[in-house]
Structures are given as C-alpha cells and as structure tokens.
Amino acid sequence: MQQSNAYIITFSVILTVVLGLLLSGTSQVLGPMQREAEALDKKKQILGAVIPGEEIDAMSPEEVNAFYTNRISSTVVDINGQEVKEQGGVAVSAETVDIAKNYKKPADQRLYPVFIFHKEGDSEAVESYIFPLYGAGLWDAIWGYLALDTDMNTVGGITMAHAGETPGLGARITEPGVQERYVGKEIFNESGELVAVSMQKGEGKDYSDNPHQVDGMSGATITGNGVNTMLQNYLGHYKAYIESKKGSKAMAAAF
C-alpha cells in the first residue's frame, strides 16, 4: 500500500511528538532521583579513597549519607592554597564544584575542593585529606580521589574512575587491585620536591622499595601515563595547600 506524502509526514510528526513527550516526561519525573543517585555516587567515590570498597558496597544509601556527613568536612581552595568562600558573589561549596568544568579553565582560575576525613567521633582530629583528580586517559576523561595522610606525604588511598577506557586494559584503574598499589607510597622525595607517584610500564615487577613508583597495567601504558599526568598536575595544583598543612603540622609537632 502506497501512502501519500501528507500521510507520511503527519504520521512522522505525531510519532515524534508522542515519543518526545514520553521522553521528556520521564526525564522530568526521574530527574531528582538521578541527581540524588549521582550525588551519592560522588560521596561513595570520595569515601572510597579512605575506606575499602567492600565496606562502602555493604552500606545502604542512608548509611553512606550519614557516614559522609559525620566524617567528612570540606573546603574549597584556590591555586595558592587560600580558602575560597564565594566566587562572583555566589557561595561555593566543595560538593557542588564541578571538577570537569573547572578542568577547562586555566589552572590558576580553577576552584579546588578539599575533603577532610575526620576521626570517628572527633570532628576536630583529621585522619586524612582527600583531593579530587581529573585528567585524560586514552579515550576519554579519567578522574579520581586521592587521600593523603596527615603527614601530607603518604598516600592513604586512591579511587579512580573513567568515562571510556578499554575494558580489561585501561578500565582496570577502577579495580581495587590496581588502586591498592598506591597505598603507602609517598609524593615528596627526600629533598622535599613534589614528584608524585608514577605508574611504570609493564606489569608484574615489585616496586615495594621505591616510594614513588607503582606497578603498571599491562597493555594500558597510555592510560597509566594519563593517571601519572593527572596525579602530577593535581598534586601540583594543590601543592600550596599541601605545603601549608604540612607547615602547620610541623609547627604543631615542634611545640
């Protein structure tokens, strides 16, 4: 049966409108829940840098939120390590700073959130500082959170995520086995220079006696390099803040 052009056009228009309404309606209804899920996921990633992944997986969403509220406080700093309370007349909070958007700006104009992990039941005592990371992998963006112990040198933990790395190769940065390699490594060398931690090419070697190197991922050298650049960049951006905390710590120890 051959339909007229008018019929085809009318049919297409009606179909488009119906499907369009259906989709936008769904998006309206589910939007708040999606944003909640995304916020929760971000909290899980932040917590992932300081507590094991299995523990987080075992928590219900309410427990994650409660844990986050009790144990994490946050601040936003600029490249000089100075606290930023507002920008352009709008108050800023670490939770709402979009790292990906800030990544597009020049490094000295970005906002740098810091998440502070407190000891249980003591909102003054700091257990570790958590810094967001952002960079490029082989195919797409990679990001993560790095926790530094209070000596501002030892890596307490790291979580990493990616948008489109190759499954089984670069995507392995999300695996606990890979992330554990960073724990206990140091970001400053003996002469106090920031050298960060770099992932090496090849896999299966033992780097336990080198505090600045970790075993690589076989077949994912470019992703590994991306991770290295990301760490180097962001630790560099946070250097002023890190140094300031280090300084106050050293003073506190001296007194």
Add this chain to the structure above:
Amino acid sequence: MSAETVEKAIEKKPSEALLSKRRKKLISDPLVDDNPITIQVLGICSALAVTTQMKPTLVMAISVIFVVVMANLTISLLRNTIPSRVRIIVQLAVVATLVTLVSEILRAFAYDMYKELSVFVGLIITNCIVMGRLEAFALGNKPYDSILDGFGSALGYSWIILTVAFFRELWGSGSVFGIPVFDYVSGIFGDDFSLATNGLMVSPVGAFIILGLIIWVQRTKTGYVEH
C-alpha cells in the same frame, strides 16, 4: 438459528489457546533451534562485552527482554498505520525511545549498574535482534503473538549471555553473582587447595571461547549445519 451458528463459528476462530502449540513454538524456537546468538549470530557485540560478571549480564538481559517485547508490541499495534516507506525510521524511533527509557530508569534506580553497563544499554538500539524481530515478525503479526515472539527471542539471547557470564565469572573471577565460590572451596579444603583464576576469561577473548564451545555443543546435539 442460522445466525447463532455463524456467531459461534466466528467465536471459535479467535479462541486459540493462550499458549497453543503454535504460540509455544514462538517462544521455544529461539531458545535453541533458532537461537539469535548461536544460530543467527546476532547481538554478538554485547554478548562479548557485558558478560564478565553475572549481575550486569542479568540487568542487560532484563533490559533486552523489556525492549524487544515492548518494541514488538508497539510496532505490531501500529503495523497497519506505519507508512511502509518510512518503517525503518519508525522502528528505530520506537526502539531508541525504549532504550532511552531503560537507560534513564537505570540511572535513577541502579546508578552503579548504569555506570557499569554504560554504553551497552544504549547499544541495544543497534542490537540486530531487536530490529530483526520488528522487521521479520511484528510488522506482519498480531500484538499478542508479537509479544510472545519478542519474549522468545530475547529469552534465547538472555540464556546464552547468562551462560557465558556464568563461566566467565566463575573461571575469571572465581565467583558467581559476586559470591566468591573459589574462596569457599579453598576454605573447605584448606589453603593447599586454592583455585587459580584465569585472566583470559575476563578479557573479551574468553567470551569468544565460551561462546564457541556453546555453539559447538549445541550444534553437535541439534545437528544444525550452516548452508
């Protein structure tokens, strides 16, 4: 009197059993004899990509069942109004809408799954099983039959990817549905009896091997030969 018999005759024809022999065949055929993956070799891409673990595979299977059944139903309902010259576009629009719905729902209620499956849910659009069933069946059959046909095909796809995922997760990660089976085994028999996992199974190559074995076993049994 005569009017009554005519009415009866009309009534008798559509009262085909809800699951008559013909309709059962619609569901059972794609499970083995006409399986979309192993016989028609459709939907291989996602069968390789999502099957490293059982959980995402199950979510994927449910999503595909939902999309195929709903798309078949919609197209079958519209089959007499769809202009034949633009039917492919119409099918595509319907499938794309359904896939987007699934993706949005996952994003709201199962964000971890949404992250894990990421592009593969979106790629259900390009899964040849969906378009294949729409073109070959839903355009020319009644809604109820189309639902059964879609369900059968999607089920045929699902059991294959779940089987592949079962072996890949068991051998590759030593667990099933995230339950560390290998650890339990070595727990029972002591540490001397520890099972090593096979890294090959985690990579897509592992899926090819398992899929090949399934096809081999199946074709030996059914005697199917490619023409």
